[in-house]
Amino acid sequence: MSTCPACGNASTAKLFEVTADQASRSFVNPRQYPDRSRKLTGHLSLLWGRDTCDIRKCPDCGFGFADPFVAGGAEFYNLAAPHPSYPAMKWEYARTIEELRGLSTAGKTAIDVGAGFGYFLDLIKDNCFHASDIYAVDYNETAQLALQSKGYKTFSGDLREDDFIPMRGAFDIIFMFQVFEHMDRVDDVFARLKYLLKAQGSVFIAVPNEIRTYYMECHESLIDMPPNHIGRWTKEAFDSICRRHGLRLSICEREPFKLLKFLREDIVDSFLRRAEKPGSFCEFVRGLPRSKAQRIGQAVIALALSPLRLPAWTYAVGNRSTLGSALWVKIDKVS
Numbered sequence: 001m002s003t004c005p006a007c008g009n010a011s012t013a014k015l016f017e018v019t020a021d022q023a024s025r026s027f028v029n030p031r032q033y034p035d036r037s038r039k040l041t042g043h044l045s046l047l048w049g050r051d052t053c054d055i056r057k058c059p060d061c062g063f064g065f066a067d068p069f070v071a072g073g074a075e076f077y078n079l080a081a082p083h084p085s086y087p088a089m090k091w092e093y094a095r096t097i098e099e100l101r102g103l104s105t106a107g108k109t110a111i112d113v114g115a116g117f118g119y120f121l122d123l124i125k126d127n128c129f130h131a132s133d134i135y136a137v138d139y140n141e142t143a144q145l146a147l148q149s150k151g152y153k154t155f156s157g158d159l160r161e162d163d164f165i166p167m168r169g170a171f172d173i174i175f176m177f178q179v180f181e182h183m184d185r186v187d188d189v190f191a192r193l194k195y196l197l198k199a200q201g202s203v204f205i206a207v208p209n210e211i212r213t214y215y216m217e218c219h220e221s222l223i224d225m226p227p228n229h230i231g232r233w234t235k236e237a238f239d240s241i242c243r244r245h246g247l248r249l250s251i252c253e254r255e256p257f258k259l260l261k262f263l264r265e266d267i268v269d270s271f272l273r274r275a276e277k278p279g280s281f282c283e284f285v286r287g288l289p290r291s292k293a294q295r296i297g298q299a300v301i302a303l304a305l306s307p308l309r310l311p312a313w314t315y316a317v318g319n320r321s322t323l324g325s326a327l328w329v330k331i332d333k334v335s
């Protein structure tokens with residue numbers, strides 16, 4: 001399928017392709033976990049129905065997408081990232097709270113799709129919403145236990161399925177942070193968001209900033225690898241899918257660029273990219289048994305290589321107004 005999933009344009013262009021082996025290496029080091037690495041490579045070939053996956057881009061709305069446009073399921077995540085971690089604070093959390101303060105949220109209901117351990121919900125509980133009005137969705141069992149222990153009404157399962165909270169107009173506010181870029185069947189997702197929202201309800205979505213993604217891929221840092229991330233959303237792509245579903249894209253902002261945060265992430269990410277190359281010294285060190293010495297060794301090498309990043313950093317500073325980490329949107333239901 002090469003039709004744009006965001007706007008329906010049938011003419012999209014191939015940017016590059018990745019192999020199942022290359023994708024597998026980006027998630028699991030084959031020296032450290034040979035068995036898991038082998039299973040993951042085989043699983044990706046099955047998922048894609050071939051040994052490669054293309055990355056394509058729509059010339060109309062700028063949406064970038066994996067082709068086949070198929071998301072990783074439970075088996076993929078169990079192999080690729082069996083112990084996910086979630087940062088406690090993100091720019092999009094603070095930006096959303098700023099927006100919520102301008103709305104009257106007393107007595108309203110909210111649901112966080114892909115809530116992780118509930119760090120965002122902890123920030124809005126008792127000051128924007130009553131705890132009893134907060135719902136959380138996550139398929140990860142450890143995350144579900146954490147959410148339940150905090151008193152949130154917790155669901156697992158797929159937002160798009162008919163047995164998923166079959167309540168039309170159940171929620172005033174829906175949050176989806178760093179989730180939508182993982183999802184296929186995006187029209188079903190938007191149809192469901194509209195169904196679940198009350199009249200005048202809003203959805204807040206944050207995804208990776210696609211300009212930052214292309215910066216990384218063009219400057220020997222990490223590839224935004226399928227089937228973990230399969231969609232590279234743009235303002236125009238959000239606008240298009242909103243219009244097709246009778247929703248309104250009301251705000252779209254990029255995370256501001258913070259130099260120190262950027263440098264820290266760039267040093268780590270460019271080291272990890274080097275460590276994906278079979279037979280490289282970085283791959284050897286990354287594949288050593290996990291220990292404090294191995295972690296220190298990786299940090300020393302990453303820092304020692306950082307002067308090689310100067311041309312990339314010069315480019316980044318020159319384009320800093322576009323290179324924050326996240327793209328954040330507010331979408332409204334208009335009746």
Ligand SMILES: [Zn+2]
Nearest residue numbers: 004007058061
């Ligand atoms: Zn498009």
